[in-house]
Amino acid sequence: MKQQSKLSPEQQHLEQQAAAHQTQHQVGQEFATTEELLRFDAAQTTVPPQIAERLQQSASQLPPPPRRSWWKGLLGQ
Numbered sequence: 001m002k003q004q005s006k007l008s009p010e011q012q013h014l015e016q017q018a019a020a021h022q023t024q025h026q027v028g029q030e031f032a033t034t035e036e037l038l039r040f041d042a043a044q045t046t047v048p049p050q051i052a053e054r055l056q057q058s059a060s061q062l063p064p065p066p067r068r069s070w071w072k073g074l075l076g077q
Contacts, residue, residue, distance in 0.1 A: 031037040047055075 029040070031040065
């Protein structure tokens with residue numbers, strides 16, 4: 001049994017083009033480093049609101065980073 005679509009032929013064509021473009025984009029992606037891959041993935045992935053809130057809470061509980069002595073900064077240590 002063939003399923004009928006409620007989309008117009010033009011909308012169907014646009015959807016097919018978008019799906020083909022997305023498939024081509026995903027298949028042809030190469031990364032020079034692991035960091036590039038992780039950055040790309042992070043940009044593509046949305047963080048659920050509950051997880052984002054928990055991360056914010058955890059980050060706010062971290063102690064501030066220790067201050068460096070002025071002479072260590074001057075000498076680059």
